[in-house]
Amino acid sequence: MIKKGTYVYIKKIVLKSSERSSHIPFDTLDKDFVMKVKGYLMNDAFIGDNVDILTETKRRVSGILIEANPTYTHSFGDYLDEVKTMKDIILTEMEDTLHD
Amino acid sequence: MTKYEKMMTKKQEIMKDSLNLDYEKFELEGIAFDYEKMMNDAGYDFEAVKKIQEDNHVGDTPLVELKQITKYARKFAKKGYGARIFLKDEALNLSGSFKARRAVISVYHAKKMGYKGVVAATSGNYGAAVAAMAARLNLKCIIVQEVFDSKDISQPEIIEKARRCEAYGAEVIQLSVGPELFYEFLNILDQTKYFNASLYSPYGIKGIETLGYEIADEVLKKEKRYPDAVVITNAGGGNLTGTARGLRYHGAKDTKIIAASVDLSGLHMASDHDFNLKSFTTGHTGFGIPFSTFPDRSDVPRSAARPLRYMDQYVLMTQGAVFFITEALSLLEGMERGPAGNISLAAAFSLAQTMKEDEIIVVQESEYTGAGKHFNSQISFAKKQGIILEFGSCEKEVAGKNLVFPKSGKDVIHKELNLMDLKKSYLKHYKDKILSKQEYAYLKEELNLNIDKIIKMMEEINES
Numbered sequence: 001m002i003k004k005g006t007y008v009y010i011k012k013i014v015l016k017s018s019e020r021s022s023h024i025p026f027d028t029l030d031k032d033f034v035m036k037v038k039g040y041l042m043n044d045a046f047i048g049d050n051v052d053i054l055t056e057t058k059r060r061v062s063g064i065l066i067e068a069n070p071t072y073t074h075s076f077g078d079y080l081d082e083v084k085t086m087k088d089i090i091l092t093e094m095e096d097t098l099h100d
Numbered sequence: 101m102t103k104y105e106k107m108m109t110k111k112q113e114i115m116k117d118s119l120n121l122d123y124e125k126f127e128l129e130g131i132a133f134d135y136e137k138m139m140n141d142a143g144y145d146f147e148a149v150k151k152i153q154e155d156n157h158v159g160d161t162p163l164v165e166l167k168q169i170t171k172y173a174r175k176f177a178k179k180g181y182g183a184r185i186f187l188k189d190e191a192l193n194l195s196g197s198f199k200a201r202r203a204v205i206s207v208y209h210a211k212k213m214g215y216k217g218v219v220a221a222t223s224g225n226y227g228a229a230v231a232a233m234a235a236r237l238n239l240k241c242i243i244v245q246e247v248f249d250s251k252d253i254s255q256p257e258i259i260e261k262a263r264r265c266e267a268y269g270a271e272v273i274q275l276s277v278g279p280e281l282f283y284e285f286l287n288i289l290d291q292t293k294y295f296n297a298s299l300y301s302p303y304g305i306k307g308i309e310t311l312g313y314e315i316a317d318e319v320l321k322k323e324k325r326y327p328d329a330v331v332i333t334n335a336g337g338g339n340l341t342g343t344a345r346g347l348r349y350h351g352a353k354d355t356k357i358i359a360a361s362v363d364l365s366g367l368h369m370a371s372d373h374d375f376n377l378k379s380f381t382t383g384h385t386g387f388g389i390p391f392s393t394f395p396d397r398s399d400v401p402r403s404a405a406r407p408l409r410y411m412d413q414y415v416l417m418t419q420g421a422v423f424f425i426t427e428a429l430s431l432l433e434g435m436e437r438g439p440a441g442n443i444s445l446a447a448a449f450s451l452a453q454t455m456k457e458d459e460i461i462v463v464q465e466s467e468y469t470g471a472g473k474h475f476n477s478q479i480s481f482a483k484k485q486g487i488i489l490e491f492g493s494c495e496k497e498v499a500g501k502n503l504v505f506p507k508s509g510k511d512v513i514h515k516e517l518n519l520m521d522l523k524k525s526y527l528k529h530y531k532d533k534i535l536s537k538q539e540y541a542y543l544k545e546e547l548n549l550n551i552d553k554i555i556k557m558m559e560e561i562n563e564s
Contacts, residue, residue, distance in 0.1 A: 014275070014284055019102050021280055028372040031250040034276040035284060038266075056271035057217060057240045057292070074259045074472035077480025082489045086427045086505055090172075093509055094432060097171050 002068045006041045009070040010053055012063030037061055038070060107283050110290065115401060118289040118296035120213050123401040131530060132542035133402055135409075142302035146313070146349060149205055149306050156236060157194040158204045159310050163318040163462070164189055168432035169445075173452045176510040183328065183455035185448050187463045188315055191437050195232040195264070196225065196468030201307040202299060202338065203229035209303050210295035211237045217294035221285040221399055223247065223258045224382045224440075225467055230297050231270035240294065241270035244285045249277050249375045256481050257381050257440075260472030277375045282399065298400045299338055305404035308342020309349060315462050316350035326352035328459040331444040331451065334359035334414070335387035337395060337407035343464050344410035356412045360447035361388035363416040363515065364499045376485050377500035379419045379478045383443045388414075393525040408526060408547055415447050415514040418497040420504040422446045424512060426475045439475040441467030450514040479503065523547045524557055531561050 002008065015033040022029075039053030039061065051065045101109075116122070126138040144152070153159040166185045174182030190198035203220075207230060210218045217240030220230045227243040234241035243265045248254040254274075262272045273288065275281050289296055298304060312330070319327045330347065332340045344357045362384040367374040369386040378384065392411070395403040425446040426439045438445075445463045452461050471477065483489055488502040494513050497504040506512050526547060535543070535558070540551050547554065 015104055015280055019104055020278065021104055021283075024278055024280075025368050025371045025373075028278050028370055031276065031372055033278055033280045033283075034248075034250075036248070036274040037271070039271075056266075056269065057242055059271070059291070072259065072263050072471075074256045074263070075477060076471055076474050077256075077477035078483075080476060080479055080483070080489070082479065082491075082505055083427065083476055085491065086424050087431060089506075089508060090424075090428050090431050093175065094168070094172055097175070 001044055001046060002041060002065065004041055004044050006068050007038065007070070008041050008053060008065055009036060009038050009067040010051060010061065010063035011036050011066045012061070035063070036066070037063070041065070104280065104283055107286050111286060114286050114290050115296065117293065118219070119298070119301060119400060120295070121301070126402060128542065129536055129538045131535070132539050135406065135545065138402060139302050139306065139404060142306055144205060144303065144306055146309060150310055152208050153201060153204055153307070153310060156204050156233065158200045159193070160314065161192045162189050163187070163315065166433055169428060169449065170452065172428060172432060172509055173449050174457065177453035180457055181453055181455065182457050183452040183459040183461045184457070185452050185461055185463065186319070186327070187445065187466060188311065189435070190311070190465040191441070191468045195228045197229065197441065198308065198311055198339065198465045199224070199226040199229035200232065201311055202226065202304040203233045203297065203307070205303040205307040206230070206295070206297040206301060207233035207237055207239065210297060211239055213295065215295035216240055217242065217292060218297040219244065219285065219288050219292065219294045220297040220299070221281060222299065224261060226299055227261055227270070228264040228268065231265040231268035234270065235268045241268070242273060242288055242292065242294065243270050244273045244281060244288060245275065246277060246281050247274040250372050253376050255376060255381050256472035256477045260470060277370065277372045279370055285399065296399070298398070299336055300398040300400045300403040300405050302404045305338050305342045305345070308339060309346035311464060312343035312346020313350045314346075315343070315464060316347050316352040316355070319460060319462065323460060326355050327462045328455065329356040329358055329451065329461045330464050331358045331360050331448045331461060332464050333383040333441065333443040334361050334407060335382050335384065335391065336398065336405055337391045337403070338405035339465070340407040341405045341410060357410050358447065358451065359388065359407065359411050359414040360444045360514070361385045361416055362419055362422060362443050366498065367500045374500060377487065379482050379503060380422070380440055380443075383440045385416065389522070392522055394529055406546065408523060409545060410548070411519065414517040414519055414522065415451065416517055417443055417446045417514055418494045418504060419499070420497050421494055421506055421512045423475045423479060423503070424506045425449055428509070435466070436469055437466040438469055439478060441465050446512055447514050449509070449512050523549065524561065527554070527557055528561055530558070
C-alpha cells in the first residue's frame with residue numbers, strides 16, 4: 001500500500017478517442033488523449049487505483065495511480081560507434097591546422 | 101457539442117482574462133491589424149526590457165569568435181572565402197537558453213498585473229525559462245508539455261526539460277501526442293486564472309530584441325562594422341522576429357537575416373506514429389514553415405512573431421549534419437552545447453563557405469546540454485526507435501527513416517528554401533478574398549514585398 005502524502009505519478013484520459021479534434025491524422029485520432037501529472041497522494045492507495053492528488057500548485061487532480069516516488073532515468077544514451085567515427089573524422093580533418 | 105468543442109467556444113474569453121491585453125484595439129480592416137501599435141502598447145520599451153533582464157541574470161551573454169570552426173569551414177571553401185563565424189553564447193542565460201529573454205518579461209508582467217501564477221504551453225527550453233523566472237518572482241507555474249506517444253514512449257529531450265521545470269518548483273502536465281494540448285492548456289488557464297505566458301505575446305518578442313541589439317553592438321565595437329549575416333534557428337518565428345527587430349533598432353539595417361531549420365519534411369507533427377521518429381523536438385520545419393506562413397495559428401489572438409517581415413533567406417539542415425557540428429563544437433572549441441541550438445551553427449558552417457573571408461556571420465544562440473538533451477542520447481534514442489544510422493551525403497537523409505552523418509565537414513551542406521514559395525503559401529490563406537487598400541498595405545509589411553507583386557501573386561493564386 002502507498003501511504004497518503006507520498007509523491008506519486010497519476011495518469012488520466014483527458015479526451016476519449018471519440019471526443020478528440022477531428023483535424024488530426026487517423027493514427028492519432030484512434031488513441032485516447034492522455035495526461036500524466038505528479039503530486040502528493042491524498043489517501044492511502046494501491047497502484048492502479050483511481051486516486052486524488054494535490055499537485056505542486058495545490059490543484060486537486062484525480063487519475064489512475066501509476067507510480068510511487070517517481071524519479072528521472074533519462075541518460076546520455078548508449079555508446080555509439082557512429083559518434084566515435086564523427087570524432088575521428090573531425091579531428092583527422094583538423095590535424096593539419098591544429099598547430100597553426 | 102463535444103467537450104472539446106465546448107472548450108473551444110470559451111477560447112476568446114479565457115484568452116482575454118489570461119493575457120490582460122485587449123487585442124481588439126489593434127484590429128484594422130479585415131485581415132489587417134496594427135502590428136507596431138501592438139508592440140508599442142505592451143508597456144515595455146527597449147530600456148525597460150533591458151533593465152528587467154539585467155536584474156534577473158538574463159542577457160549580456162558573450163559573443164565568441166569560433167576561430168577553430170571557422171578554420172574548419174575554410175578547409176572546404178574556395179580561396180578567399182570562408183566568413184568569420186561568431187556565436188552568441190546564450191546557454192549562459194538563466195535556465196540555459198535565449199528563451200530566458202522571452203520568459204523574463206512575460207513573468208514580470210504577470211507579477212505586475214497581480215496574477216498568482218503563470219502557465220505556458222511548451223515542450224522546449226521556454227518551459228524551464230518561465231519556471232526559473234516564476235521561481236525568482238515567487239509565482240506559481242504550470243508547464244503544459246507534449247511528451248509521450250500511445251506506447252508511453254517519451255522523447256528524452258522533453259523529459260529533461262520537464263526535470264528542469266520541476267527543479268525550479270513548477271508543476272508539469274505531460275500529455276500524449278496531439279493538438280488537443282491546447283484544450284488542456286485552456287482548461288488549466290480557466291481553472292487557475294493564471295497568466296498565459298505565451299511565447300507569442302508582445303512581451304515574449306520584446307524580450308528577444310535585446311539579443312539582436314547586443315549582437316549589433318558587440319560586433320560594431322569589436323570590428324567597427326555590423327555583421328554581414330545573422331543565422332537564426334527558426335521554429336515559431338519569435339527568435340527571428342525579435343533578433344531582427346533588435347538589430348534594426350541598433351541600426352544594422354543591411355545585416356542579412358537568415359532563418360535555419362532542421363528538415364523534417366515527411367513527418368506529420370500531429371501523428372502519434374511519427375512523434376518519436378524525429379531527433380529534434382524544436383527548430384524544425386514542422387513548426388518553422390507553418391508558423392512563418394500563418395503566424396496567427398499560435399495561442400494568442402495575434403502573434404507578435406511574424407518572421408516573414410524580416411527574413412532574407414531560409415535554409416534547411418539535416419539532423420545528421422547538426423549532430424556532426426555539435427560534436428565539432430565540443431572538440432574544436434571546447435563548448436558542449438545543443439543540439440537544437442546548433443541548427444543555426446550547422447547552417448553558418450555551410451553558409452560561411454559562400455561568403456568572403458573578411459565577412460562576418462553570427463550564430464545567434466546556443467543552449468545548454470545534458471542527460472536526455474544531448475546529441476548522444478538523441479541518436480541512441482533514434483536507434484532504439486528503428487532509425488538507421490549511416491554515413492554519407494546530406495541529401496540521403498529521410499526524416500523518420502535514417503540519420504545520415506557527414507563523412508567529412510565538406511558534407512555539411514545547407515539547402516535553400518524558396519522564400520517566394522513561402523510568401524505564396526502565406527497568401528493562399530486569402531484565396532478568393534477581395535482585399536482592400538489597407539489590407540494590401542498590411543500584406544506589404546507582412547511579406548516585405550511591394551504591393552504590385554502581391555497583387556500579381558494573388559491573381560495567380562485566385563486563378564489556380
